[in-house]
Amino acid sequence: MERVLRRFSVAQRIGAIILLLLAPLATLSVVSMAVLNRQEMAFRDSVEESLHTLLPLSTLEQLLQRAMVDELEAQSHESVPDFASLTDNIDHTFATVETSGAGADVPMDRLTAAQQAWVQARPSVQRLIEQVTRSQAGDGDVTAALSRRELSKAISDVRDARKHLAAAVKGRYERAAAMRHRQLWWLVFGWAITLAAAAAMIVIVLRSILRPIHELGSSAGRFAAGDMSARLKVRGRDELSMLAEQFNAMAAYWEQTHREAMAEATVDALTGLPNRRRILALLAAELDVHRSGQRPLAVFMVDLNNFKSINDTYGHAAGDEALVWVAERMRAVLREGDHLGRLGGDEFLIVLPDTSPEQARELGERMAGAIASAAAGSTTRPTIGLGLATAPEHSWHMATLLGQADQDMYLGKRRARLDRNDDVM
Numbered sequence: 253m254e255r256v257l258r259r260f261s262v263a264q265r266i267g268a269i270i271l272l273l274l275a276p277l278a279t280l281s282v283v284s285m286a287v288l289n290r291q292e293m294a295f296r297d298s299v300e301e302s303l304h305t306l307l308p309l310s311t312l313e314q315l316l317q318r319a320m321v322d323e324l325e326a327q328s329h330e331s332v333p334d335f336a337s338l339t340d341n342i343d344h345t346f347a348t349v350e351t352s353g354a355g356a357d358v359p360m361d362r363l364t365a366a367q368q369a370w371v372q373a374r375p376s377v378q379r380l381i382e383q384v385t386r387s388q389a390g391d392g393d394v395t396a397a398l399s400r401r402e403l404s405k406a407i408s409d410v411r412d413a414r415k416h417l418a419a420a421v422k423g424r425y426e427r428a429a430a431m432r433h434r435q436l437w438w439l440v441f442g443w444a445i446t447l448a449a450a451a452a453m454i455v456i457v458l459r460s461i462l463r464p465i466h467e468l469g470s471s472a473g474r475f476a477a478g479d480m481s482a483r484l485k486v487r488g489r490d491e492l493s494m495l496a497e498q499f500n501a502m503a504a505y506w507e508q509t510h511r512e513a514m515a516e517a518t519v520d521a522l523t524g525l526p527n528r529r530r531i532l533a534l535l536a537a538e539l540d541v542h543r544s545g546q547r548p549l550a551v552f553m554v555d556l557n558n559f560k561s562i563n564d565t566y567g568h569a570a571g572d573e574a575l576v577w578v579a580e581r582m583r584a585v586l587r588e589g590d591h592l593g594r595l596g597g598d599e600f601l602i603v604l605p606d607t608s609p610e611q612a613r614e615l616g617e618r619m620a621g622a623i624a625s626a627a628a629g630s631t632t633r634p635t636i637g638l639g640l641a642t643a644p645e646h647s648w649h650m651a652t653l654l655g656q657a658d659q660d661m662y663l664g665k666r667r668a669r670l671d672r673n674d675d676v677m
């Protein structure tokens with residue numbers, strides 16, 4: 253997934269995050285508003301329908317009750333209720349509710365019961381209408397025409413019709429309310445699912461941006477701490493991949509530079525041997541290892557004989573050549589694990605791990621002999637003088653050991669000089 257995402261630029265992915273946030277929110281808001289609006293309209297219609305349906309029946313019931321107690325205004329001829337339009341209204345209501353109720357969620361048993369009650373009350377109400385019409389024309393008493401029993405029966409039927417109709421309307425309202433409730437739940441569910449999906453997508457996109465930044469930070473940290481091999485995986489083609497490539501190129505350049513600087517700092521430029529700093533560090537490390545393992549170790553201090561005269565007679569370049577030649581000769585005699593380094597000038601140091609004094613002496617003689625044979629007859633090839641020190645016999649301490657080797661070499665050279673003088677005399 254991250255591999256696919258990283259084909260797109262960071263800017264495009266940030267755009268996707270914004271879109272992932274805005275698109276679902278806008279869609280959900282529009283859908284929610286539409287649903288809530290529809291629900292409100294349905295509720296208003298339902299209230300209006302209740303009023304239109306029940307009001308005429310309630311009014312009629314009240315008027316009939318007043319007629320029952322002879323309080324009808326018709327007696328005073330002040331105002332006679334408009335029974336005719338009331339009953340027309342009720343007839344119309346039943347017709348409307350029946351039509352709209354068919355197939356809708358109106359409880360039909362209640363509606364039928366209400367209609368039956370109205371059908372029963374209708375003849376009495378009709379007679380009352382006729383009486384009222386006659387009395388308006390000044391022809392007789394309104395209530396006199398209807399027996400109290402008939403009036404009472406009409407009131408009871410109208411009340412029944414009202415109650416059944418009210419129950420039908422209530423039933424319809426309750427079903428509509430249940431539907432509204434369900435719709436609201438679906439809406440909440442829709443919000444939750446959509447937002448969760450959007451959040452998951454945003455997390456995935458954000459990870460594709462933050463993970464490379466984090467990796468870059470930790471690799472830069474490793475590099476700063478001295479780990480020159482720290483590199484980044486290049487996974488895509490986005491800005492962060494380019495940054496990773498540039499980081500890798502920079503790290504490779506500095507690793508190479510560091511390697512070269514380290515080599516310069518530890519290698520003698522003329523002979524290619526470890527320089528003074530390096531050979532002394534090697535000696536210190538070997539002394540540590542051999543002391544803890546109580547293993548024998550030997551060192552040779554080497555100095556070229558009459559080197560100054562080669563320089564003075566044949567020039568500095570010939571001196572350099574002589575130094576390289578001697579270094580190669582000595583290296584050829586040594587084993588793989590032995591160390592040879594140049595201390596400076598015409599002085600070298602040899603470190604022989606796991607070597608007893610006898611083995612070291614034997615090697616020293618062989619080396620000096622081989623070089624002497626190779627240099628025999630040449631005025632530009634020097635011979636060497638060696639000074640030996642061994643551990644544990646002399647010391648495990650580096651300075652003491654080197655001092656001992658130096659002194660041994662000095663004594664050797666002195667002996668050689670005396671020998672030469674004796675020969676001359």
Ligand SMILES: Nc1nc2c(ncn2[C@@H]2O[C@H](COP(=O)(O)OP(=O)(O)OP(=O)(O)O)[C@@H](O)[C@H]2O)c(=O)[nH]1
Binds near residue numbers: 556559568570572
């Ligand atoms: N060509 C060359 N000469 C160097 C180099 N480093 C030091 N020297 C010379 O080496 C010479 C060392 O002189 P000495 O210490 O007297 O050595 P020596 O002539 O061998 O004398 P002994 O050690 O007593 O036998 C000096 O003339 C230095 O200038 C170098 O890198 N190249």
